[in-house]
Amino acid sequence: MKKILLIEDDRxxxxxxxxxxxxxxxxxxxxxxxxxxxxxxxESPPDIILCDILMPKMNGYSVLQELAFDNNxxxxxxxxxxxxxxLKEIRKGINxxxxxxxxxxxxxNDLLNAIENCLSKTKLLSKKLKQLPFKVIL
Amino acid sequence: MHVFQKNSNIFHLLxxxxxxxxxxxxxxxxxxxTNSSANEMFGYEKEELLDKSIDTVIPKRYHTDHNKxxxxxxxxxxxxxxxQGRELYGVKKNGQxxxxxxxxxxxxxxxxxxxxxxxxxxxxxxxxxxxxxRIVQERTKQLTEALAKEKELSELKTRFLSLVSHEFKTxxxxxxxxxxxxxxxxxxxxxxxxxxxxxxxxxxxMYLDTILNDFLSIExxxxxxxxxxxxxxxxxxxxxxxxxxxxxxxxxxxxxxxxENIDDLIIKFDEKTxxxxxxxxIYNAIKYSPEDTTIEVIVNRKTTNLEICVKDEGIGIPKKxxxxxxxxxxxxxxxxxxxxxGIGLNIAKQHLKNLDATLDFSSVENQGSTxxxxxxxxx
Numbered sequence: 001m002k003k004i005l006l007i008e009d010d011r012x013x014x015x016x017x018x019x020x021x022x023x024x025x026x027x028x029x030x031x032x033x034x035x036x037x038x039x040x041x042x043e044s045p046p047d048i049i050l051c052d053i054l055m056p057k058m059n060g061y062s063v064l065q066e067l068a069f070d071n072n073x074x075x076x077x078x079x080x081x082x083x084x085x086x087l088k089e090i091r092k093g094i095n096x097x098x099x100x101x102x103x104x105x106x107x108x109n110d111l112l113n114a115i116e117n118c119l120s121k122t123k124l125l126s127k128k129l130k131q132l133p134f135k136v137i138l
Numbered sequence: 139m140h141v142f143q144k145n146s147n148i149f150h151l152l153x154x155x156x157x158x159x160x161x162x163x164x165x166x167x168x169x170x171x172t173n174s175s176a177n178e179m180f181g182y183e184k185e186e187l188l189d190k191s192i193d194t195v196i197p198k199r200y201h202t203d204h205n206k207x208x209x210x211x212x213x214x215x216x217x218x219x220x221x222q223g224r225e226l227y228g229v230k231k232n233g234q235x236x237x238x239x240x241x242x243x244x245x246x247x248x249x250x251x252x253x254x255x256x257x258x259x260x261x262x263x264x265x266x267x268x269x270x271x272r273i274v275q276e277r278t279k280q281l282t283e284a285l286a287k288e289k290e291l292s293e294l295k296t297r298f299l300s301l302v303s304h305e306f307k308t309x310x311x312x313x314x315x316x317x318x319x320x321x322x323x324x325x326x327x328x329x330x331x332x333x334x335x336x337x338x339x340x341x342x343x344m345y346l347d348t349i350l351n352d353f354l355s356i357e358x359x360x361x362x363x364x365x366x367x368x369x370x371x372x373x374x375x376x377x378x379x380x381x382x383x384x385x386x387x388x389x390x391x392x393x394x395x396x397x398e399n400i401d402d403l404i405i406k407f408d409e410k411t412x413x414x415x416x417x418x419x420i421y422n423a424i425k426y427s428p429e430d431t432t433i434e435v436i437v438n439r440k441t442t443n444l445e446i447c448v449k450d451e452g453i454g455i456p457k458k459x460x461x462x463x464x465x466x467x468x469x470x471x472x473x474x475x476x477x478x479x480g481i482g483l484n485i486a487k488q489h490l491k492n493l494d495a496t497l498d499f500s501s502v503e504n505q506g507s508t509x510x511x512x513x514x515x516x517x
Contacts, residue, residue, distance in 0.1 A: 056475045
């Protein structure tokens with residue numbers, strides 16, 4: 001069962017998204033702000049992180065940057081879920097290293113496809129890395 | 139001068155026929171003839187100016203320059219208007235200065251050179267021009283100000299629209315995910331789950347409606363289209379309704395404490411305005427307070443007014459932000475990462491002010507805020 005960490009400050013959206021993903025067989029842990037989210041990711045690295053941008057205590061950009069500094073978390077696929085829909089915001093998120101960027105309100109299929117794509121890319125990458133004659137530290 | 143006296147009849151005939159003042163001077167700059175228009179213009183009796191220097195009718199500060207100009211002019215001896223590019227002034231017998239326009243006409247008579255000055259009093263024209271200039275300046279200033287205000291408003295609107303669209307997207311996401319989940323719960327025993335999502339949708343629609351109402355309220359306030367309806371109503375009914383709606387938005391462990399002893403309280407006010415003000419304060423209290431805290435609604439009845447206070451144990455407002463808290467679109471530093479448009483308090487205060495009520499607050503960062511609506515009571 002793949003583990004998802006969902007970081008979102010809006011309670012209804014957090015609960016709904018978690019509920020929806022659980023129906024599709026994911027194990028979801030939720031955090032209501034960036035700081036808790038970062039802590040949970042470091043405590044027990046999930047398979048993928050879904051993260052809002054505008055949040056109290058620590059915003060999504062900072063969460064991603066902090067995760068990138070940590071060897072244990074920098075490889076985790078990261079998807080932004082944000083109400084910031086301007087192109088420059090999306091570009092900023094991607095430039096910071098996010099694997100995908102979903103704009104709110106997002107559709108069930110978009111969400112599931114984004115998660116699946118990220119997970120399969122990571123799977124493919126780690127398979128290829130294992131085939132290399134030397135060890136790569138990510 | 140004798141020449142003019144000798145030919146006084148001819149001079150008189152010619153000079154009295156024109157409305158301009160005529161002053162004739164000789165090469166020594168002595169006045170040798172004037173007409174009645176000139177006498178009247180400068181405030182002298184008939185022949186009073188004769189033999190006097192031309193300086194008599196020119197303000198002192200121009201004397202030296204003027205003498206030089208006249209000498210040069212007599213040497214050149216050609217017709218021209220006087221003081222081109224400069225403002226000319228005459229001085230009356232009583233010392234009063236006035237703006238003039240003068241045309242200089244040199245001529246020779248029996249071998250002597252004279253200059254005839256045709257003088258027009260332009261006080262009225264100058265006043266008119268000055269008035270016009272002042273009006274143009276005023277209008278330009280008004281226009282510049284209006285343009286700057288228009289620009290500022292347009293920028294604010296753009297900012298606000300982007301803020302509102304952003305504020306809409308998260309609740310819309312909740313609605314969409316709730317609808318998606320509702321569609322999945324088709325079994326009879328899943329009614330509880332369906333109820334939960336119907337409730338989420340209702341809350342989020344209510345929230346969106348509040349933002350829209352705030353926005354529309356701003357438009358009405360700015361265009362002066364507000365119509366208030368002062369009616370008597372029981373305060374408890376309004377407070378109960380507002381708290382009932384707010385209860386649905388509470389975070390886990392939060393609770394709202396009802397005010398005491400308001401059952402028999404009838405007030406005369408615009409019900410919608412009070413509802414808007416109070417709900418705004420309670421929603422803010424919920425939004426900016428953590429879980430497991432109490433929000434208290436307190437009603438104090440005083441002799442001439444009624445106070446309705448909303449007290450929370452929330453994040454409070456930083457001291458440096460307190461003076462701006464009622465500014466439109468302003469968000470306190472510690473609230474920037476929480477959803478909000480920065481218009482709720484602004485419109486609540488304006489509406490209340492329009493009805494002679496006030497909205498004040500006291501707040502300590504990280505301890506909580508108390509917002510108070512004070513309504514005047516009819517005695």
